[in-house]
Amino acid sequence: MSKKRLVIGNWKQYISTPQEAKKYLSVFRNKVRTGSPEVWIAPAFTIVSAVSESLKKNAIKVGAQSVSSYTSGAHTGEVSPQMLKAVGAKFAIIGHSERRAIGESDTYIAESLAKTVEAGLSAVLCVGETQRDESGNYFESITSQLTSALAQFPRAYANKLIIAYEPVWAIGKSAEHAMKPGELQEMQIFIRKILADLLGRERAQPIVVIYGGAVEPENAYALLHEGGVAGFLVGHASADPKPFAAIVAACAARAR
Ligand code: PGA
Numbered sequence: 267m268s269k270k271r272l273v274i275g276n277w278k279q280y281i282s283t284p285q286e287a288k289k290y291l292s293v294f295r296n297k298v299r300t301g302s303p304e305v306w307i308a309p310a311f312t313i314v315s316a317v318s319e320s321l322k323k324n325a326i327k328v329g330a331q332s333v334s335s336y337t338s339g340a341h342t343g344e345v346s347p348q349m350l351k352a353v354g355a356k357f358a359i360i361g362h363s364e365r366r367a368i369g370e371s372d373t374y375i376a377e378s379l380a381k382t383v384e385a386g387l388s389a390v391l392c393v394g395e396t397q398r399d400e401s402g403n404y405f406e407s408i409t410s411q412l413t414s415a416l417a418q419f420p421r422a423y424a425n426k427l428i429i430a431y432e433p434v435w436a437i438g439k440s441a442e443h444a445m446k447p448g449e450l451q452e453m454q455i456f457i458r459k460i461l462a463d464l465l466g467r468e469r470a471q472p473i474v475v476i477y478g479g480a481v482e483p484e485n486a487y488a489l490l491h492e493g494g495v496a497g498f499l500v501g502h503a504s505a506d507p508k509p510f511a512a513i514v515a516a517c518a519a520r521a522r
Contacts, residue, residue, distance in 0.1 A: 270474055271303035271490075272428065272497035273514050274390060275504030276331060276359065281309060284316035290507050291320050297511035300325035303497050305514055307504075308359055311345055318354025329357035329387070332365050335377035347378075347385035357388035359499070361415060363396075363434045372414040379415055383423035390499065391415055393457075394432040394479070404433075408453070409460055416464050424469040428476060430499040431457055436479030438502060444480035450493030483512035490517055 281287050287309060298305060306327045309317045318328040334344035350358060360382060361375040375391075382389040393411040395404035408431075419427070431453060436444050445453075454475050461470035477489055478499030486498065497517055504510040 270496060271517050272306065272474055272476055273303045273517050274306040274308060274329075274359075274430075274476070274497070274499045275510055276362075276478070276499055276501045277307065277309045277504060278331065278364075278501060279310060280502070280505035281313070284313050287313050287317050288320060291317070294507035294511060295324065295326075297507060298326075298514045299518065303514060303517040306357060308357075314350065314355050315353040322354075327356040329355045329359065329390070331359050331362065332370075333358035333360060333378050333382055333387075335374050335381055337381060347382045347387050351385055351387060355387060357390060357428075358382050359390045359392060359430070361411070362392045363394055363432060363437060372411075376415050376418055379427075380418050380420055383426040384420060386426075388426045388428060390428045390430050390476075392430045392432050392478070392499070394434050394437075396434040398433070398435065405456060408457065412457070412460050412464060416461075419465070421465055421469055424465055425472055428474045429457060429461070430476050430478050431495070432478035432499060434479075439480040441480055441482040441485040444482075444485050444489065445477070445493075447488045447492030450477055450489060450495060454494050481513060483509050483516060486513045486516035487519060 281290055306329055308329045308331045311330060314328060314330055321328055330350050334346050336344045337346045360379050379389050379391055393408055395407045398404050433445055457475055461473055474496045476497040476499055477495045481498045481500050482503045500513055
């Protein structure tokens with residue numbers, strides 16, 4: 267398994283102007299030591315360029331919260347991987363549950379995933395069940411999301427792929443509603459097995475698996491060390507530089 271640690275801030279619409287972003291980064295930069303974990307930030311499309319400019323001399327990478335499967339032509343409102351790359355993006359989040367909920371299909375997700383890595387960007391593929399039931403149907407929904415998203419994945423780009431496991435029922439909640447570390451451990455092992463089945467053991471091995479959904483400073487350490495993931499995709503707790511920096515610090519700490 268890869269030893270790389272990665273924490274991604276998904277700013278959603280929390281940080282919405284270049285001014286807000288600048289203020290945020292001036293606080294955040296002084297609070298985090300760059301190196302391990304790697305820190306990536308996904309602002310809204312409209313400020314990717316400004317944030318990337320502000321972080322030009324910094325190890326923090328900038329990316330987008332979504333990306334189109336269309337690369338050029340008559341596609342109103344679509345933003346391609348090449349367009350993102352041209353303004354400094356290094357990665358894109360793909361298939362976030364909030365995007366799936368407003369209509370992104372499995373086909374669109376699979377196509378944008380392939381186009382994104384082919385364009386040289388890293389791709390953070392989100393998968394997650396909407397609910398948990400005792401019959402364990404959630405394993406099937408994760409298998410089906412991974413299988414359809416990776417159906418046409420160009421395997422040579424497996425090193426550009428990151429899986430963000432985000433159970434939808436935990437997203438936006440506070441730490442006590444997050445997944446328990448033991449449940450996470452079980453799920454990340456399962457995800458690794460499916461990745462090995464789909465891409466081959468060797469290609470799957472270095473893929474980084476992170477967790478998202480109600481990650482806060484209070485639960486980050488236990489989720490990382492007992493849950494066995496390589497890091498986090500953080501939503502609401504990344505909207506303020508202080509808790510986000512505390513999550514980064516929890517991921518930098520050695521196992522106690
Ligand atoms: P949350 O969101 O941290 O607010 O639960 C995570 C996400 O949606 O990526």
